[in-house]
Amino acid sequence: MGTMAAVATDPAPDVNPHYLEHVIRTSESKPVEASEDILSHSGIKLLAKGAQINEKVRDRLLMHKLSKPLEDCIQVTDGVMPESFGPLGEALLAQHPLLKAICAHDLYPSAPATLATLKLSAPVQSLLTVYAEHQGDRLRHTAGVAMLALALARRMMPGETEQHRMLALAGLLHDVGELYIEPAYLRPGQPLGPAEWRHVASHPLVAERVLRNMPGAGKEVANAVLHHHERLDGFGYPGGVQGKALGMTGQILAAAEWLMALIETGLTPMTRASVATKLIPG
Numbered sequence: 238m239g240t241m242a243a244v245a246t247d248p249a250p251d252v253n254p255h256y257l258e259h260v261i262r263t264s265e266s267k268p269v270e271a272s273e274d275i276l277s278h279s280g281i282k283l284l285a286k287g288a289q290i291n292e293k294v295r296d297r298l299l300m301h302k303l304s305k306p307l308e309d310c311i312q313v314t315d316g317v318m319p320e321s322f323g324p325l326g327e328a329l330l331a332q333h334p335l336l337k338a339i340c341a342h343d344l345y346p347s348a349p350a351t352l353a354t355l356k357l358s359a360p361v362q363s364l365l366t367v368y369a370e371h372q373g374d375r376l377r378h379t380a381g382v383a384m385l386a387l388a389l390a391r392r393m394m395p396g397e398t399e400q401h402r403m404l405a406l407a408g409l410l411h412d413v414g415e416l417y418i419e420p421a422y423l424r425p426g427q428p429l430g431p432a433e434w435r436h437v438a439s440h441p442l443v444a445e446r447v448l449r450n451m452p453g454a455g456k457e458v459a460n461a462v463l464h465h466h467e468r469l470d471g472f473g474y475p476g477g478v479q480g481k482a483l484g485m486t487g488q489i490l491a492a493a494e495w496l497m498a499l500i501e502t503g504l505t506p507m508t509r510a511s512v513a514t515k516l517i518p519g
Contacts, residue, residue, distance in 0.1 A: 252298045252307050253417045253443075256367075260311065263370040264291045268314040272359060275310050278302040308447055309360045316366035317376070322409075323353035325380050333500050336381060340388040345401075348384035355406055358453020368413050375412065378497060383408030385493035393489060400486070407461040407490050410448060414440030414462075417447075438474045441466055461486040465494045
């Protein structure tokens with residue numbers, strides 16, 4: 238099966254215009270500022286620490302390659318707080334009995350409580366906030382994926398608490414690559430040709446590039462996010478990874494994303510029973 242390896246290249250310090258547009262829209266409701274001096278690749282100071290990131294600086298940022306990724310140099314005031322995932326997670330469990338059953342565990346704190354104690358670095362928090370402002374309803378989806386990834390990790394990797402928390406964070410971040418995609422292609426019902434589909438299907442690759450060196454994320458989170466649409470039979474994307482080439486963390490996040498999509502779209506009674514017998518102890 239063909240891969241999409243050619244879609245993404247090694248990260249260059251360019252500013253993605255779609256991501257920047259989402260940041261600027263976020264700035265209309267929440268202050269967004271430079272968390273440090275933003276420098277061009279040649280060392281020119283484009284914005285001083287504390288400068289507001291808004292429509293006035295769009296062209297200046299797009300005209301230059303940067304010395305560091307923009308994502309690592311901005312901070313959103315009043316951004317998404319990990320504590321907010323506690324009540325959000327509880328509401329999801331109350332809404333979806335199957336999700337509640339899968340996430341139940343006698344030996345660990347509840348999944349919502351664990352999400353609420355995740356440590357979010359400033360760049361991760363800002364990226365999640367921009368994503369939430371872009372698609373607020375999708376934050377519920379990411380929280381559900383995070384709880385499912387956590388629950389599956391607890392069963393498949395017992396005792397590996399750091400890996401559990403890493404996968405929960407990867408669940409929260411798994412779709413941030415959508416911020417870098419042409420928004421028109423993501424509209425429900427939008428017909429896509431081959432070129433447009435390749436663009437949309439590149440979002441795991443883009444997210445991996447963004448997250449791999451981001452403080453508070455890193456290579457493990459980025460690698461899990463890269464594989465969240467892969468499938469063991471090789472019919473996933475973007476790489477068509479199959480069998481043993483798809484590592485355990487990638488398998489867990491991919492299964493969590495697939496399960497949450499099923500839960501959200503509504504399972505038939507037969508499918509619900511099949512999933513329950515496979516995933517719920519007893």
